Amino acid sequence: MEYGQVIANGLMLGGLYACIAVGFSLVWGVLNVINMLHGSFIILGGYLTFFAWLHLKVNPLVALAPVAAVLFSIGFLVQYLLVNRVITQPVLTTLTLTFGLDMILYNAMNLAFEATPRRIVLDLGRLHLGGVILPYDRVVAMALALVLTAILYLVLRTSRTGRAIVAVRMDRDAAALMGIRVNRVYAITFGIGALMAGACGALVAVVFPITTSVTGLFLGKAFVICVIGGLGSVPGALVGGLALGMIESLASFWFGPQQAILVGFLIMLVLLMVRPTGLVGKKGYE
Amino acid sequence: MTEQSRFGRFLSATAVALTGTALMLSGVQAQTIKIGAPLALTGGLADEGRKQAIAYDMWLKRINAAGGIDVGGRKMRVELVQYDYQTNEQRAQQLAEKLIVDDKVNFLLAPFGSGHTKVVAGVAERYGVPVMATSASSDSIFNQGYKHLFGTLAPNSGSVENLITVVTRQMPNAKRIAILGREDVFPKAMATVMSDSAKKAGLQIISLEYYPVGVLDLATPIAKIKSMNPDWIYITGYSKDLVLARKQMQDLGVKAPVVTMITGPVYKEFIDALGPLAEGVTSASWWHHSAQFRGNDPWGSTKAFYDEFVAREKADPDYVHAAAAAALVALQKAIENAKTLDRAKVRDALAALDIVTFYGPIKFAANGMNGGRDLPIIQVQGGKPVLLYPEALKQGNLQSVK
Amino acid sequence: MTRLGGRAGHLVFGAWILLLAATPFIASNYFVKIATFLAMYAALALSWNFIGGYTGYPSFSTAAFFGLGAYSGALMQNAGLWVGFAWIGAALVVSAFAAILGFAILRLRGHYFAIASIALADVLMLIASIWAGVTGGGEGLNVKIMPGGPDFIGRVFLYTMLGIMLAAFVTTVLVDRSALGFGLRCIQQNEDAADMVGVNVTRYKATAFTLSAVFCGAIGAAYASWVAYISPVDSFSILLTLKVPVMVLLGGPGTVLGPVVGSAAFVILEETIWAKYLDYHQAVLGVVIVLLLFFLPGGLLRMLSRRSGR
Numbered sequence: 001m002e003y004g005q006v007i008a009n010g011l012m013l014g015g016l017y018a019c020i021a022v023g024f025s026l027v028w029g030v031l032n033v034i035n036m037l038h039g040s041f042i043i044l045g046g047y048l049t050f051f052a053w054l055h056l057k058v059n060p061l062v063a064l065a066p067v068a069a070v071l072f073s074i075g076f077l078v079q080y081l082l083v084n085r086v087i088t089q090p091v092l093t094t095l096t097l098t099f100g101l102d103m104i105l106y107n108a109m110n111l112a113f114e115a116t117p118r119r120i121v122l123d124l125g126r127l128h129l130g131g132v133i134l135p136y137d138r139v140v141a142m143a144l145a146l147v148l149t150a151i152l153y154l155v156l157r158t159s160r161t162g163r164a165i166v167a168v169r170m171d172r173d174a175a176a177l178m179g180i181r182v183n184r185v186y187a188i189t190f191g192i193g194a195l196m197a198g199a200c201g202a203l204v205a206v207v208f209p210i211t212t213s214v215t216g217l218f219l220g221k222a223f224v225i226c227v228i229g230g231l232g233s234v235p236g237a238l239v240g241g242l243a244l245g246m247i248e249s250l251a252s253f254w255f256g257p258q259q260a261i262l263v264g265f266l267i268m269l270v271l272l273m274v275r276p277t278g279l280v281g282k283k284g285y286e
Numbered sequence: 287m288t289e290q291s292r293f294g295r296f297l298s299a300t301a302v303a304l305t306g307t308a309l310m311l312s313g314v315q316a317q318t319i320k321i322g323a324p325l326a327l328t329g330g331l332a333d334e335g336r337k338q339a340i341a342y343d344m345w346l347k348r349i350n351a352a353g354g355i356d357v358g359g360r361k362m363r364v365e366l367v368q369y370d371y372q373t374n375e376q377r378a379q380q381l382a383e384k385l386i387v388d389d390k391v392n393f394l395l396a397p398f399g400s401g402h403t404k405v406v407a408g409v410a411e412r413y414g415v416p417v418m419a420t421s422a423s424s425d426s427i428f429n430q431g432y433k434h435l436f437g438t439l440a441p442n443s444g445s446v447e448n449l450i451t452v453v454t455r456q457m458p459n460a461k462r463i464a465i466l467g468r469e470d471v472f473p474k475a476m477a478t479v480m481s482d483s484a485k486k487a488g489l490q491i492i493s494l495e496y497y498p499v500g501v502l503d504l505a506t507p508i509a510k511i512k513s514m515n516p517d518w519i520y521i522t523g524y525s526k527d528l529v530l531a532r533k534q535m536q537d538l539g540v541k542a543p544v545v546t547m548i549t550g551p552v553y554k555e556f557i558d559a560l561g562p563l564a565e566g567v568t569s570a571s572w573w574h575h576s577a578q579f580r581g582n583d584p585w586g587s588t589k590a591f592y593d594e595f596v597a598r599e600k601a602d603p604d605y606v607h608a609a610a611a612a613a614l615v616a617l618q619k620a621i622e623n624a625k626t627l628d629r630a631k632v633r634d635a636l637a638a639l640d641i642v643t644f645y646g647p648i649k650f651a652a653n654g655m656n657g658g659r660d661l662p663i664i665q666v667q668g669g670k671p672v673l674l675y676p677e678a679l680k681q682g683n684l685q686s687v688k
Numbered sequence: 689m690t691r692l693g694g695r696a697g698h699l700v701f702g703a704w705i706l707l708l709a710a711t712p713f714i715a716s717n718y719f720v721k722i723a724t725f726l727a728m729y730a731a732l733a734l735s736w737n738f739i740g741g742y743t744g745y746p747s748f749s750t751a752a753f754f755g756l757g758a759y760s761g762a763l764m765q766n767a768g769l770w771v772g773f774a775w776i777g778a779a780l781v782v783s784a785f786a787a788i789l790g791f792a793i794l795r796l797r798g799h800y801f802a803i804a805s806i807a808l809a810d811v812l813m814l815i816a817s818i819w820a821g822v823t824g825g826g827e828g829l830n831v832k833i834m835p836g837g838p839d840f841i842g843r844v845f846l847y848t849m850l851g852i853m854l855a856a857f858v859t860t861v862l863v864d865r866s867a868l869g870f871g872l873r874c875i876q877q878n879e880d881a882a883d884m885v886g887v888n889v890t891r892y893k894a895t896a897f898t899l900s901a902v903f904c905g906a907i908g909a910a911y912a913s914w915v916a917y918i919s920p921v922d923s924f925s926i927l928l929t930l931k932v933p934v935m936v937l938l939g940g941p942g943t944v945l946g947p948v949v950g951s952a953a954f955v956i957l958e959e960t961i962w963a964k965y966l967d968y969h970q971a972v973l974g975v976v977i978v979l980l981l982f983f984l985p986g987g988l989l990r991m992l993s994r995r996s997g998r
Contacts (some may be wrong), residue, residue, distance in 0.1 A: 133538050217500045
């Protein structure tokens with residue numbers, strides 16, 4: 001089989017992976033919080049998109065913006081009201097808190113939506129490019145993922161809020177001294193993380209079946225991608241996502257599907273030991 | 287002193303009252319048959335667990351409407367004691383013991399998961415409590431020598447052989463088969479059984495791969511399969527894996543004359559989720575609602591079961607629903623035959639059972655599995671599952687997947 | 689940090705152990721089983737306490753050690769080794785694993801260490817799935833069934849788990865009072881300073897990590913013998929690995945009794961909640977965790993010792 005298809009698979013997967021991880025990476029890098037809710041946020045976004053499509057006949061790509069907005073508000077509130085209370089405490093506390101919150105969200109979704117896998121039936125056709133087949137919905141999802149990531153990058157670089165976020169990431173105390181309302185920045189960042197998760201969920205709903213049982217999977221991918229790419233930076237998530245997509249695709253081709261996931265984890269472990277800041281990351285939060 | 291004696295009298299009065307109540311309650315308890323049911327109401331198998339719950343409820347309502355089960359001339363009502371085991375193995379084990387020791391159930395129903403069934407059976411075996419498995423069709427579930435475990439599903443090999451029969455007869459040119467299985471008890475068993483049987487039938491296995499339990503993407507394994515040009519693509523897994531696989535086959539333009547997914551097409555949610563993509567996919571099943579069995583059970587015929595289910599759920603029942611209800615029917619019949627609730631005698635009655643029900647024949651082999659006969663093969667045609675086998679009930683012929 | 693009065697605390701613990709050990713004689717098998725799980729979780733919590741409580745490293749390796757112990761014990765038993773030796777052997781295997789891997793991942797800190805420790809479980813689970821020839825892969829592995837009626841088996845495993853818990857407890861007491869314990873606390877306060885002051889940071893961390901593995905391995909092996917069947921997904925369950933730190937946090941990390949109190953409270957809480965709220969139990973548990981973190985920092989022990997007026 002030509003490597004072309006394998007690489008194309010890897011890139012398309014990688015684009016989605018980048019989107020999955022970028023919100024997670026941002027929250028981790030800026031707030032130093034591992035958000036265990038991230039996987040559930042993605043699926044929630046997916047469900048909202050699915051039901052908008054099912055009941056309101058809204059095209060998922062159109063639903064993306066409102067869904068993302070809804071997730072932003074949820075994320076903002078969760079951080080402002082809950083996570084913020086333990087923000088200065090060690091890793092274990094914040095992680096356990098988001099884990100507890102995740103249990104609540106997971107239970108709620110299970111009750112509201114049931115565990116049946118849902119899929120948006122939307123056949124957009126395929127693109128044939130020199131022997132390689134690229135399904136349109138995946139291409140669109142990947143493109144949008146990249147666009148969103150780019151937008152986020154620009155926002156962080158250019159807008160006032162964005163620069164405040166970067167400032168807090170670099171040095172929280174100095175930022176506070178400069179008059180930045182750190183708590184609000186935290187809440188906005190968490191909100192953005194949730195927004196990206198929701199947007200990703202909308203894209204994922206087009207490509208994968210949505211069910212509550214995969215929240216842990218997405219979270220796990222986010223972990224690996226952040227380590228590979230580097231924390232807290234948007235280019236890091238991009239590089240990490242694309243890298244993981246390629247790694248999994250190639251390993252699956254050479255060894256097998258299970259081995260592919262194993263290789264991903266092993267590479268992550270090796271990177272942790274050798275270069276914990278990841279391929280692109282800067283030395284920063286431990 | 288007055289205080290003490292008053293207190294003492296209060297104590298003894300309470301003791302008497304409590305004892306009396308306890309006696310009364312135990313007397314009341316003795317009037318019902320309690321069956322314990324650990325259900326996966328949350329967790330990874332929640333969807334499947336719900337199906338069992340529906341089937342149990344249907345049987346329960348019917349049997350109690352008729353006054354209960356006939357135990358040696360006396361009708362006793364049935365009570366189902368249900369708990370959510372959260373698709374968690376430790377919970378399943380704990381619950382089994384709770385149901386037996388604390389809730390004092392007479393008999394047990396097994397949870398949906400294969401591994402969890404084994405763990406529950408282990409507990410039940412020690413207490414000598416008969417356990418009815420409703421969704422276990424893999425030999426490996428019954429390979430620990432437990433004497434109290436009985437399952438209404440026939441072994442995997444039977445369905446696979448029928449599948450091969452249908453395909454080799456109606457599409458003799460389909461010789462190259464690619465197998466992709468999920469690394470999990472039942473799907474893996476279905477993959478290995480197919481691999482063995484296909485070899486025996488003279489088919490060429492061009493690919494045999496397993497994907498992990500938590501899989502997000504199957505693009506590369508499917509692309510690999512495509513490059514080998516199979517005549518027959520055979521994929522096993524749970525609904526969400528199969529929906530993903532079918533969609534990615536479409537994404538990558540993978541085509542083959544025969545596409546089998548175990549057990550996707552049998553379930554409504556698979557067809558709903560895939561829409562037109564489900565067309566042409568074949569599967570093996572353990573029961574089809576168009577069967578025409580008649581039996582001496584609360585429904586009396588397959589059609590009666592089907593009608594009640596459709597009226598209640600507004601959808602067709604699949605084999606999981608039927609096998610779950612059938613497990614309770616088997617237990618009921620065994621109790622009736624044994625004329626007692628004595629566990630050892632009921633266990634022996636189960637082992638000796640040989641009946642026909644709305645679900646089909648029920649006769650357990652030495653290892654506790656139901657015998658397999660004429661297990662149906664279906665294909666999705668026109669958006670609905672159509673029976674291809676057995677010959678007597680055939681509704682259509684195998685069509686090439688477009 | 690105040691520890692809940694040495695003598696009084698130990699007396700309470702002794703009474704607790706006696707109560708658990710007495711369950712076969714005073715209560716039904718269901719309570720014996722609950723007592724067994726209480727002992728099991730207490731042992732897991734005490735194990736985690738070494739690396740998470742004293743040293744302050746957020747380890748999520750419990751599932752990795754437990755699962756590895758389960759598979760090692762099962763394979764040894766199936767190969768003919770007597771059950772007791774299989775359990776000990778499994779504990780040794782897991783300790784060796786932790787000691788070797790410890791070197792590699794203990795150089796990481798904070799979140800990175802946390803992730804690496806979670807990854808261990810995922811990697812082991814995948815290996816167990818892939819190496820089907822040895823482990824049975826996704827189909828799982830049957831373990832030799834121990835003969836005996838339910839009462840006998842109930843007692844065997846109750847006392848086994850209690851025994852392991854006692855061993856973990858004694859080890860905790862010894863560590864708590866030793867130079868190791870002191871050194872670990874220093875590392876938690878400020879690792880670099882501890883290093884400069886002369887604490888052998890690398891060795892101490894590795895010891896704590898290995899200690900956190902030993903008993904988990906034994907528990908895993910015992911558990912495998914108990915249920916007579918293990919599979920990759922359930923043996924390396926992420927839920928187990930997340931619950932155990934919560935238990936220690938609930939009770940009081942870095943203390944001798946904290947893990948015991950916390951695990952007992954958690955298990956009892958879970959039993960009562962789950963029995964009452966069929967549909968919502970997960971959410972209720974989540975709420976409990978959240979409330980715990982907001983209102984009980986330092987765990988129950990800290991709250992109790994504050995109430996008793998130091």
